[in-house]
Structure formats: structure tokens, C-alpha cells
Amino acid sequence: MTGKQFGAGCARLADFSHGRWYFALQVPGPDGGRERARRGGFATLAEAERACWELAQLPGPEAVGRTWTVRRWLRFWLSELDGRLRPTTVLNYRSIVGPDPV
Known part of the structure; x- marks a missing residue:
């Protein structure tokens, strides 16, 4: 109850x-x-x-x-982008996905 x-x-x-x-x-x-x-x-x-x-x-x-989850896959995908895209683009993508859990 x-x-x-x-x-x-x-x-x-x-x-x-x-x-x-x-x-x-x-x-x-x-x-x-x-x-x-x-x-x-x-x-x-x-x-x-x-x-x-x-x-x-x-x-x-x-x-x-x-x-x-989609969020976890996106974090993995973002970790693979370093050096392939402009740093500001990666930074914007990371801000959309959200911070890593602590």
C-alpha cells in the first residue's frame, strides 16, 4: 500500500x-x-x-x-571522431549527446 x-x-x-x-x-x-x-x-x-x-x-x-543504448553508442561514435572532424564540430556533437556519467 x-x-x-x-x-x-x-x-x-x-x-x-x-x-x-x-x-x-x-x-x-x-x-x-x-x-x-x-x-x-x-x-x-x-x-x-x-x-x-x-x-x-x-x-x-x-x-x-x-x-x-543510443546514448552509449553515440558516445562510442564520438570517441572515434577525434582527428576526423573539426574540434568545434565534435564539441557541438558532444554537447548534444550530453556528459559522460560519473
């Missing part, structure tokens, strides 16, 4: 039909490193496992593409 989340104190925590399922998976990033892909909101464990398996089967760049 109050809107406060119960967390570990939830009486229905052991009920598998209560709540949503999430997964986390390490995928190759565009810079050769690893990136964590997280997805959630699945009604069943089987749905979450199937989505995790499908993401794991994709080639690295495609898997990363499925996990990035």
Missing part, C-alpha cells in the same frame, strides 16, 4: 510465480574488452534462460549492439 519495496522481507519471495527474472552475461566489446549485458523483466526462468542463450549465440559486435 505504501509503495515501499519489501526486498528480502517479501513473504512471497520463495514463490517462483512472483516477481521477474533477470540475467547478466559477459560479451566481447568493440574495444576487445568484455562488457556486461543485463536484461530483465522475464516472467519465467525459462524465458530468461532462452533470451540469455540467444544473446550468447550472437557474434560479439552484434551482441554489444543489442545491449547498448
Whole structure:
């Protein structure tokens, strides 16, 4: 009634039909490193496992593409522009995309 989340104190925590399922998976990033892909909101464990398996089967760049937001992709794209465009153009693009999170 109050809107406060119960967390570990939830009486229905052991009920598998209560709540949503999430997964986390390490995928190759565009810079050769690893990136964590997280997805959630699945009604069943089987749905979450199937989505995790499908993401794991994709080639690295495609898997990363499925996990990035537009803002994150634009930041990556901007990092690749140094030296190719005028500095003021890159500065204007960066101001549109917004600052990097801290």
C-alpha cells in the first residue's frame, strides 16, 4: 500500500510465480574488452534462460549492439571522431549527446 519495496522481507519471495527474472552475461566489446549485458523483466526462468542463450549465440559486435543504448553508442561514435572532424564540430556533437556519467 505504501509503495515501499519489501526486498528480502517479501513473504512471497520463495514463490517462483512472483516477481521477474533477470540475467547478466559477459560479451566481447568493440574495444576487445568484455562488457556486461543485463536484461530483465522475464516472467519465467525459462524465458530468461532462452533470451540469455540467444544473446550468447550472437557474434560479439552484434551482441554489444543489442545491449547498448543510443546514448552509449553515440558516445562510442564520438570517441572515434577525434582527428576526423573539426574540434568545434565534435564539441557541438558532444554537447548534444550530453556528459559522460560519473
